[in-house]
Amino acid sequence: MTTATPTRTDRFETLVREHQAGLRAYVRALGAQDAWVDDLAQEVFLVAYRRMEHFEAGGDFGRWLRGIARNLVLNDLRKNARRWRLLQDAITEVLVDDEAADRCGEAPTAGLLSAMNDCVAQLPARSRELLQRRYRDSADAPTLARNFNLSAAAVRQTLVRSRAAVRRCIDAKVGEAWL
Numbered sequence: 001m002t003t004a005t006p007t008r009t010d011r012f013e014t015l016v017r018e019h020q021a022g023l024r025a026y027v028r029a030l031g032a033q034d035a036w037v038d039d040l041a042q043e044v045f046l047v048a049y050r051r052m053e054h055f056e057a058g059g060d061f062g063r064w065l066r067g068i069a070r071n072l073v074l075n076d077l078r079k080n081a082r083r084w085r086l087l088q089d090a091i092t093e094v095l096v097d098d099e100a101a102d103r104c105g106e107a108p109t110a111g112l113l114s115a116m117n118d119c120v121a122q123l124p125a126r127s128r129e130l131l132q133r134r135y136r137d138s139a140d141a142p143t144l145a146r147n148f149n150l151s152a153a154a155v156r157q158t159l160v161r162s163r164a165a166v167r168r169c170i171d172a173k174v175g176e177a178w179l
Contacts, residue, residue, distance in 0.1 A: 012049055019062050020045075026066050030073050035134075038141045039163070042156040044069045119169035127162040134159060 006014075024041045032040050047068050048055070055064055120128060130148065133139045141152040141159075148155065 008052065012052065015061055016045055019065055022062055023065050023069060027069050027073075030069065032073065035138055038156055039159065040069065040072065042160055043072060046160070047072065115170045115173040116166065118173065119166045122169060123162055123165060127158055127165075130155060130158055131162050131166075 020041065023044060024037050027040045027044070028034070028037050044065055048065055051068075055061065120131065123131070126148070130144060133144055133147070139147070141155045144150070144155045145152040150158075
């Protein structure tokens with residue numbers, strides 16, 4: 001009986017399992033809010049997977065991941081700090097309280113909150129529920145995985161895709177004016 005040669009994805013999955021705890025600790029140490037640690041770590045792994053050809057075989061994979069994490073955090077702070085902060089505050093506000101847009105009145109974020117509310121409402125029910133539990137209830141990926149009978153990785157991926165869909169939707173509704 002011959003064993004199959006591991007695929008690129010198989011090898012990467014092994015590396016993720018080996019490094020996910022350390023990477024999350026590093027992201028937390030960079031100052032990421034607890035609610036965002038899993039999300040940032042997931043983004044690091046996505047970037048690493050897409051750029052695997054840039055990793056030197058035999059190199060320190062953990063160090064490479066930490067470099068990606070550091071760059072993502074720094075880039076976010078430099079280029080998108082205002083947008084990210086508005087999105088984070090807005091999504092939390094909308095998910096915590098359905099009447100948030102009404103309370104904002106004429107505030108500059110009223111249009112953003114309205115767009116956010118519309119965009120979240122367009123998500124499939126399961127994605128919307130995952131987002132609500134993640135941000136309203138501050139549930140972490142393992143807890144959500146148990147509650148939804150999914151793997152933690154599937155929860156994280158659904159959250160990544162849901163946030164991306166909400167961001168695209170907001171951009172389409174209000175454009176770059178909210179930056």
